[in-house]
Amino acid sequence: MLKLTTRYDRDILALAVPALGTLAVGPLVSLVDTAFVGRLGRVPLAALGVNASVFSLAFIVFNFLAYATTPRVAGAYGRGDREEAGRTVVQALTLAAGLGLLATTVLEAAAPLILRAMGATGDLLTPALRYLRIRALAGPAVLLVLAGHGAFRGYQDTRTPLYVSLALNAVNAALDPLLIFGFGWGLTGAATATAVAQWTGALGFLGLLLVRRREALGIVLEWPRLRALLPFMRVGWTLASRTLALTGTMALATAVAARVGTAEVAAHQVAAQCWSFLALVVDALAVAAQALVARYLGADEPRKARAVSRRLLVMGLAVGAVLGGAVWLLRPALPALFTDDAATTRLLLAVAPFVALMQPLNALVFVGDGIFMGLEDFSYLAKAMVASAAGAAAVLVLVVPMGWGLAGVWWGLVALMALRLLTLGARYVQPGLFAAAEVEPDDPAGG
Template sequence: MDRRLGSLAIPALGALIAEPLFVLTDTAMVGHLGETVLAGMSIGSTVMQTVIGLCIFLSYTTTPMVARRLGANDKPGAIRAGIDGIWLGLGLGVILLLVGLPLTGTITSAFTPDPAVARQAYHYIAICLWGLPGMLTVLAATGLLRGLQDTRTPLAVAAGGAVVNVILNWLFIYPFGLGIAGSALGTAITQTLMALVYAAVAVRAARANEVSLRPGIGSPGHAFMVSSLMLLRTATLRIVLIVLVWAAARLGTSELAALQVTMAVYMLLVNTMDALAIAAQAMIGHDLGAGDSVGVRQQLNRIAGWGILVGVVLGIAVAVVSPVVGAVFTPDASVRALLPVSFIMMAVFLPMCGVLFVLDGVLIGAGDVRYLALAGLWPLVSFAAAIGAMMWIRPVGIAAMVWLWLCYYGAFMTARLLVLLLRARTSAWLVTGHDR
């Protein structure tokens, strides 16, 4: 079991950290352009990551569907499910681009009263939107390959994309002097190139198995229901991050910039731990399709143990580097002074996050989307109460960072872990067969 887990999780790790590496690299480069630019990027990247995060259902619904059909010995049906997802991703990306462009100014103004920060965020979002069709295609195509138990191809594409992104962003930000706009342009181009590579891989797989490439989304009613439930599940996660950034912007520019640095590192670590969750999605979906519910329960226990272990290791690493890592991202003394306590808060809660992400991946792999969607509402209420208390107190400086992360980790993530543990202890999610 460990060998199978490793063969899926290790390559998945590289693919998962590609997008956070985009943001982390951008943060390091843009951070040296000044506090205002970094604060603008905090808003801009939060908006774009929210849009992309809300669309993660393209991957998270495609992976278990493809895996189930593969486990039931229906490879052509599995590939067709992935092709449907790719068409849905491309179409949705074009729609969001057309809708998002005229709304960009309104969105950025809602986040901050500082016109200079809002201007930087506007430039970032307006350019990044052009990469959405490509990025959503990437999400769906990645789900297809993961469902086929192939995490090596996404690793290769993500690694190539990360290298191209770093090169393009450096060229556009510094030699071409485009600043934050250069960062957005490099990322949008990279996402489009990655989509073209994935499209070629999907076309080759479809032709090899005599699967039609015509546009479609399978059963529209089922696709709409599953996508809507996954969208609701993801919306609760993104609402929390948006409110967190909104609150930090009200507390101060330094606090907002420090949140951006910490969040960029956190997202990289989240995706490191999420490699286990992605492997769980593929394994659980495949084995439920094959009818092996006993083996699935054993997998849950084993993968959860690995989640705790990875969280502990990452937490120790973050705690060790917390006093010095801020210098990599910004020369601003007021921002750097806030970073050590932020990283210590992260380190304390990472082991809990490790098991949380595994449980989430297991239930996604089982197709238990209705529970995941509805169970996310209670943690949202818990977070709202904590944020309300913080905004009433209005802490500043280090106290503000402690409050921000207590709201996120202590109120929201802890509540999420509890609702997932309650579900995992039952057998209601263990549904076998070709489709759920």
């Protein structure tokens, strides 16, 4: 029988609600930069846009610093092993600093080549190059922030990352107008503001983890051995293939929409952005799944790990249904928020049902991802994503020759998410996934 409340709800909400706030403020740095730089003219705004793509592509593969850190810290936390949790944090921070320095070096050395490859030539190249060289100096900071998020999530604390994220955004919002207009630095000022803000976040996490809360968290300051970093690197390589498969599929969908027509790709871009924004809500539950599943498994309570995973799936499905219903009801008014072009509006209205009806499906997939990350089953996640991406690509490559139009693009995305759900579901129901949970009776309080 489905229960309206369970004893796990308090812990889930305590993690998910602050995590939602953190996820929501995450894109604000780019939005604030865009708002201010847009007043400088077309060329600075274009240079910012090119760099936004460069940094997104350059650092997305390092998300494993959060994904791998959370379950390892949470597992040790669940066992009451403060020393192991502390060692994991130091390892993650060390690796983040090292990889960040490497990323900065590569970006600085190859900056002109990278920007030309992204189409920045002529009058666009010089301002884009200045921006990249300044912002790249924050490479270690970006990765330290990722590791900091992962560490605190593992400690079952999503409030602290929210406060750090708010401080980071406040610094950027304050410095942008001062440096761009007050000091007259223009686009260079925007790059400086972003770099300073990112270092503010990094130093905030370092100060909290290694100074202010070090003793309470049981963190010992000692250099980790290279051998201790290898598990992180293996997870990083595994998750990189997963990330590339996902981003590649989304890029292919955009490319196919562009080949269908200009209005089609415009409508697709708006719909995809709405789709991504709605994903933030469910991603907050995925964060809770990572932390709680790993914590219960670390405490040798697999029955509770399975029970909380079930509850998270139910909550995710409910949230997805609410989001889908909201999009469905609001779909006649949505196009006016983004465009006044008649053709784009017509196409947006045509694909809005896809966005609405996919929300419950998306919710189950995103929460499922969080559960498997809590299980540290990264290899299966990567294989499932690659297989799902291949299935979606098989649909997408037929869109243009078969004349399926923009609807065909979105059927490709439906295929991606449906295959992800099938592959995750097949694994989830396998006996032994939660070890002893398979042979013990269901938790009567677990829903």
